[in-house]
Amino acid sequence: MxxxxxxxxxxxxxxxxxxxxxxxxxxxxxxxxxxxxxxxxxxxxxxxxxxxxxxxxxxxxxxxxxxxxxxxxxxxxxxxxxxxxxxxxxxxxxxxxxxxxxxxxxxxxxxxxxVPGSAAAHEPADHLERLLYQSRTGSPVALTALEEQLAAARRTFRAAEYDALAAQLPDIVKAAEATRTAATGPQRERAAAATAHAYILASRLAIKQHKHLAWATADRALNAAQDAGRSTVIGEAARVLAITMRRGGSPGAAVDLLQHTALSLEADRAAADAGALAVYGSLLLTAAYTAAQSGNAATATDLAAEAESAAHRLKGPEPDLYTAGEHTLDHCTAYRISIHHALGQDTQAVAHARRLPAGRLASAERRGRYYTDVARAWQRLDKPERAFRALRAAEREAPQEVGRPSMRALTAELLYQPGDIPGLQAFARRTGALTA
CATH class of the missing domain: 1.10.260.40 (lambda repressor-like DNA-binding domains)
Structure with a gap:
């Protein structure tokens, strides 16, 4: 028990x-x-x-x-x-x-x-909690203005400026909810999609910093997406909900949700559209990583291969989506690093990293995740100096990425290993892993 x-x-x-x-x-x-x-x-x-x-x-x-x-x-x-x-x-x-x-x-x-309020905790808790528990009564805004705010918020997330995003999101969500309530006809569908995207961004931030809040934001994202009735938005919302399920201890159910949602996109023939194909591929990559965390190597490998096939089928510029517009072959390779690490295959994880220069990834958030995954792999391979080198690279790309709870834990682990790594203690103090 x-x-x-x-x-x-x-x-x-x-x-x-x-x-x-x-x-x-x-x-x-x-x-x-x-x-x-x-x-x-x-x-x-x-x-x-x-x-x-x-x-x-x-x-x-x-x-x-x-x-x-x-x-x-x-x-x-x-x-x-x-x-x-x-x-x-x-x-x-x-x-x-x-x-x-x-x-x-x-x-x-x-x-x-x-302890969220401790000196080492660096999460913007107050902003996210205000997003959930404040009154959602506000004033409607023009849909174009709302969508411009969401596009700016997405750029903030891609820049890995998580504190700034947390401060922006409550007002954006409040405006989106008010606009959705006031809208009718086709405008209602558009406003619901914008509301879903706002909650998807909130969920992605909560997953990084506040797992206990992610359930509520992911549920609201899916409800708004279903109200919009757009399969791509439903797919993006289902993806953040599945990540929350995985982190909550239900990886099998998360894989089922991801696969079912991905297959629904194909069944509707929506995957012929570039945007839907990108969502389809992102769903499969998340399912592959989730299967890997459960130790299911065969399923993880098959799903990752299908995601790569979807990336091959995408042609032209990346679709301009709020969250899933980064489904490229390089994105798939970055996920391979995470998948092999989750399976305990860190030599393969490092080999994939060597084939993918971080500069080819489209955003600071992705590059930061790339380096933190590489750091985890090197640490498992008993190469603490290389792990720290990767953490320093992550800090250069996305300083707030290395302040996440999981990265503070990895930094603390490096601190308690034998030997002295130059610069590690200063790094640990900067990122909140060491407070004394």
């Missing part, structure tokens, strides 16, 4: 494992898990049951409370007798004092990442 764990638990496990000189495969063998399952726990994509948490804590000389798991009555806690010990690599910095200092730092960072 599952149990609640603190959001920073994976970081603490990573830090303790690293200090012990253990690989993910070594730690996994002690509890009957694969290296990829340990990776999912450490990255926060999978929870822990109490028995597994207790066994991991025992091997790593932690307590279940340090993993954020509420202890059961003493008679129900797994016994510590007969614990499994793993041969550990020599580590000149693993003396007890040093270990306590670094683990204390990991616990502190984990706690900071878990």
């Amino acid at each position: 599952g149990t609640e764990t603190a959001p920073g638990a994976g970081l603490v496990i990573r830090a303790a494992r690293t200090l012990a000189g253990m690989r993910q495969a070594d730690l996994g063998r002690t509890v009957g898990y694969s290296a990829s399952q340990i990776s999912r726990i450490e990255s926060g994509r999978a929870g822990l049951d109490l028995e597994t948490a207790a066994r991991l804590a025992d091997v790593l000389d932690l307590s279940v409370e340090e993993l954020g798991v509420a202890a059961r009555p003493r008679e129900n806690v797994p016994a510590r007798a007969g614990r499994t010990r793993v041969a550990r690599k020599p580590n000149q910095e693993s003396d007890p004092v040093r270990r306590r200092e670094l683990l204390a730092g990991a616990l502190g960072v984990g706690a900071a990442l878990a």
Whole structure:
């Protein structure tokens, strides 16, 4: 039976494992898990049951409370007798004092990442919450003006200026809702599509920064898209909803939704249109990555190949869409990096990155994601210096991308490894991974 764990638990496990000189495969063998399952726990994509948490804590000389798991009555806690010990690599910095200092730092960072109002938390929570909970009563605006605001907001997202976007979105959503309510006939469909696009942007931002808010914005996006009745808009809304489902622990249902929506586009023959074909390809790429996170390599490979086929069929300039206008072969290759990393195939992930210069990607947001994925792969390959180099490149392209919670956790993991990487501590302070 599952149990609640603190959001920073994976970081603490990573830090303790690293200090012990253990690989993910070594730690996994002690509890009957694969290296990829340990990776999912450490990255926060999978929870822990109490028995597994207790066994991991025992091997790593932690307590279940340090993993954020509420202890059961003493008679129900797994016994510590007969614990499994793993041969550990020599580590000149693993003396007890040093270990306590670094683990204390990991616990502190984990706690900071878990608390939205903490100094390390850099998310624009107030703006997004205002978007959800403010009154949606406002004044209608001209549809052309509304669509121009949305186009500007999309450019802000592509520039990875997430704080600025969070400040813009509440007023845009309020205007879109008022315009949709007042409109009739064909204007109503157009206003509903604009409202859906506003919520899609809000969902993409919430997914990056506030997972707990993404459910509400994604649901509103899909409702508005269905009101508009446009298959491409429905496809884009279904995509952000599926990402939210995946992050909420339902990857199988997310893949089903993505495939069903993509096939609906084909069944309607809408994929002959460039815009619909781009949405179709983006749906398949997201489904491929979701399948990879579940360990389903065959499905991930097949879906990625079909997405690449869709990119081959796109001709002429990119369609001018709010969210899915970047479906190119380069976009597919960037997703291959993410897919192979999710499958634990980091050598292949790095090989794809070497074939794709980041400058070929169309936006700062995409280039930032490219470098953060490369950083994750290098870290898994035990190349912390290269991982940090990729993080620095991500910072140059998209400074706010490296301030995301998952990137702060990766930066913190680099901090608690043996050795000294020049510039890492300053980087960690800039990005909020280190506050002291």
